[in-house]
Amino acid sequence: MLIAEPLHIAIEELSKLPGIGKKTAQRLALHILKSSPENVENLINAVQDLKTKIHFCKRCFNISVEDLCRICQSSKRDSSIICVVEEASDVIAVEKSHEYTGLYHVLGGVLSPLSGISPDELKIKELMKRFENEEIKEIILALNPDTEGETTSLYLAKLLKPLGIKVTRIARGLPVGGDLEFADEATVGRAMLNRIDL
Amino acid sequence: MLIAEPLHIAIEELSKLPGIGKKTAQRLALHILKSSPENVENLINAVQDLKTKIHFCKRCFNISVEDLCRICQSSKRDSSIICVVEEASDVIAVEKSHEYTGLYHVLGGVLSPLSGISPDELKIKELMKRFENEEIKEIILALNPDTEGETTSLYLAKLLKPLGIKVTRIARGLPVGGDLEFADEATVGRAMLNRIDL
Numbered sequence: 001m002l003i004a005e006p007l008h009i010a011i012e013e014l015s016k017l018p019g020i021g022k023k024t025a026q027r028l029a030l031h032i033l034k035s036s037p038e039n040v041e042n043l044i045n046a047v048q049d050l051k052t053k054i055h056f057c058k059r060c061f062n063i064s065v066e067d068l069c070r071i072c073q074s075s076k077r078d079s080s081i082i083c084v085v086e087e088a089s090d091v092i093a094v095e096k097s098h099e100y101t102g103l104y105h106v107l108g109g110v111l112s113p114l115s116g117i118s119p120d121e122l123k124i125k126e127l128m129k130r131f132e133n134e135e136i137k138e139i140i141l142a143l144n145p146d147t148e149g150e151t152t153s154l155y156l157a158k159l160l161k162p163l164g165i166k167v168t169r170i171a172r173g174l175p176v177g178g179d180l181e182f183a184d185e186a187t188v189g190r191a192m193l194n195r196i197d198l
Numbered sequence: 199m200l201i202a203e204p205l206h207i208a209i210e211e212l213s214k215l216p217g218i219g220k221k222t223a224q225r226l227a228l229h230i231l232k233s234s235p236e237n238v239e240n241l242i243n244a245v246q247d248l249k250t251k252i253h254f255c256k257r258c259f260n261i262s263v264e265d266l267c268r269i270c271q272s273s274k275r276d277s278s279i280i281c282v283v284e285e286a287s288d289v290i291a292v293e294k295s296h297e298y299t300g301l302y303h304v305l306g307g308v309l310s311p312l313s314g315i316s317p318d319e320l321k322i323k324e325l326m327k328r329f330e331n332e333e334i335k336e337i338i339l340a341l342n343p344d345t346e347g348e349t350t351s352l353y354l355a356k357l358l359k360p361l362g363i364k365v366t367r368i369a370r371g372l373p374v375g376g377d378l379e380f381a382d383e384a385t386v387g388r389a390m391l392n393r394i395d396l
Contacts, residue, residue: 003290004263006244006251013244016237018229024217030287031216032248033261039214040249044242046204046211050230051238053204063231065202089228092201 007033059130061106061123063088071095071104078102080137084127084156086110086144094142102140105130110143110152119155127156131163138166145172205231257328259304259321261286269293269302276300278335282325282354284308284342292340300338303328308341308350317353325354329361336364343370 003011007029015025032040056062057069060082064070071077071091081102085091091104107122130136139160143149153169160167173191174183183191201209205227213223230238254260255267258280262268269275269289279300283289289302305320328334337358341347351367358365371389372381381389 004252004261004268006247006263007261010244010248013241016241017226019222019225026287026290027217028215029248030261030285032245033252033286037249040245043211043214044245046208047230047238047242047245049204050208050227051235054202054231063202063205063228065204070202087228088231089224092224 056106060104061088061108061126062091062104076101080135081140082127082130082134082136082138083140083142085142086149086152090142100140102138107143107152110148111155112148122152124156124159128159131165136165138168141167141169254304258302259286259306259324260289260302274299278333279338280325280328280332280334280336281338281340283340284347284350288340298338300336305341305350308346309353310346320350322354322357326357329363334363336366339365339367 010029010032011022011025014020014028015022017025020028032043053065054063055065055067057064057072058067059072060069062069062071064072066073078101082105083094083100083102084105084107085094086107086109088106091106094100094104105123105127107124107127109117109122111117111119111122139156141153141156143153157167157169171194172187173194174180174187180188208227208230209220209223212218212226213220215223218226230241251263252261253263253265255262255270256265257270258267260267260269262270264271276299280303281292281298281300282303282305283292284305284307286304289304292298292302303321303325305322305325307315307320309315309317309320337354339351339354341351355365355367369392370385371392372378372385378386
């Protein structure tokens, strides 16, 4: 074999990570090989702690060190609004905007008949159950603006509307700092339709 | 804090890897968080084995599981030729070409006064020592065609020439499958100068 066995295995394992091809995996493996033992130990411990120390919030399925995540625990958050997102990374994205003070619900994916993801695979039942114990006035659907995100939004809206709750969806339009000239037609079209009074 | 502590640490550690920014590190960490315990264990073991099972060849400083690497151990290799490369990854690149059957010597870097890399930092003394025990007829310098690679090549050539050994350098020219029109001037210039008889 061209490459020493442990290096070969490391390249295989690293290239299973998203967005990491064989070439990048080789560069990472050779970098790790040249790193100090302490640095490698820090990396290994950090990865291990991810799995052992982090759980999912029992209420909203956001990542959390405790049973309930910091957002669900906080008394400063408006518990009458729930923002529904696809993944925990989307919670981070919304939090970074500093424009939202309500709670979250992480679905863990979106409906996708092609990939075999049905409503049962997502935390939809768990979302519906929250209405039994929580006083919820508004659900904000913040799923990605693609086909699967739209389908899931429509599915959820159909489920939620009969409960008499306000269901909204985050706005579509031109990204801040974006350029009208370079925006795609669908985005410009949406931005025109959803125009607001000034 | 916006992000749970273990996730924050994992993102910090992952973003220390070459070519991995904060955003990619976050994606990798969240992927690891969602992976099965077995997959994460396989990844951790592979990284750990890299550091514990792989050493550097005592003769050529290529990566190796044993004291001598497979290439140095092989009786099929021509031990009268040594190809000098910068890193172990370059050994892999040359081996993949299937055009070379001699031995290697991995310098572990190139001369770079700006980064403070002097000849003492590289395995140059070790290369010179090989002449005491090995019957070497040719040294092929296969360093990268950049300023630092060229400087190191010239430095090594000056050291090696007095020993009466043939010193060669891998050819510069148009890459196979490349396009004359899109090649930079320096490459086309070199390709013209180094033209060969047909």
